[in-house]
Amino acid sequence: MQIKDSYLNAATPTSIAAIVSAIDKDVEHGEDILMLGYSLVLMAPIFAPIAPPQVLLPLMALVFAVSVWRARANFLAIRDKLLQAINADQCRDWSRLNPIVQVFSEHPKQPLSQGFNPLKNGMRTARSVLGALMINPLWMPIFYTLGLQFSEEQQLSLLNKAVLAVEQRWGNH
Numbered sequence: 001m002q003i004k005d006s007y008l009n010a011a012t013p014t015s016i017a018a019i020v021s022a023i024d025k026d027v028e029h030g031e032d033i034l035m036l037g038y039s040l041v042l043m044a045p046i047f048a049p050i051a052p053p054q055v056l057l058p059l060m061a062l063v064f065a066v067s068v069w070r071a072r073a074n075f076l077a078i079r080d081k082l083l084q085a086i087n088a089d090q091c092r093d094w095s096r097l098n099p100i101v102q103v104f105s106e107h108p109k110q111p112l113s114q115g116f117n118p119l120k121n122g123m124r125t126a127r128s129v130l131g132a133l134m135i136n137p138l139w140m141p142i143f144y145t146l147g148l149q150f151s152e153e154q155q156l157s158l159l160n161k162a163v164l165a166v167e168q169r170w171g172n173h
Contacts, residue, residue: 006084016096016170019085023078023100024163030074030156037067037149041142057138064145065116071152072112075159079104096170099162107155115148124148 007019040063044056051059082104086094094101118125124147132140
C-alpha cells in the first residue's frame with residue numbers, strides 16, 4: 001500500500017474538489033478505525049466463556065487505546081498532507097478550505113501522551129472511577145479509554161462537518 005505524502009498529485013493538476021474528496025475519504029478511514037475498536041469490544045462477550053475478566057477487560061481497554069492511537073495518527077496524517085499541499089502550491093487559492101484548516105488549528109486540543117495520563121484528566125478519571133465502582137473496578141481502564149475514544153470521534157466529526165461545509169458551499173467545482 002502506497003502512502004501519499006500530500007494531496008497534490010505531481011502527474012496531474014489536482015483541483016480543490018479532488019483534495020476535499022481525498023480528505024473526506026481519509027476522514028471516513030479514521031471513522032472506520034474507531035468503529036473497528038467499538039466492534040472488537042462489542043465482540044468481547046464471545047470470548048467471555050474462555051477468558052477470565054482479569055484478562056478480557058484489560059484487553060478491551062487495550063483495543064480502545066490502540067483504536068484511539070491509530071485514529072489520532074490518521075487525523076494528524078490528514079493535517080500533514082493538507083499542510084504539505086498548501087505549502088507546495090502557494091499560487092492556488094486555498095481560502096475555500098478555511099473551515100477544514102480551522103479544525104486542524106484548534107484540534108487536537110492535547111497530545112495523546114496527556115490524554116492517556118489519568119493524572120492530567122481529572123474529570124475523565126473521576127467519571128471512569130465512578131463507573132467502575134458501579135460495575136466492577138476492572139472496568140475503570142475501559143471507561144477511561146472509552147472517553148478518549150469519544151473525544152477522537154468528536155474530533156473526526158468536527159472535521160467531517162467542515163468537509164461537508166466546504167462541499168456544500170463550493171460544490172464539486
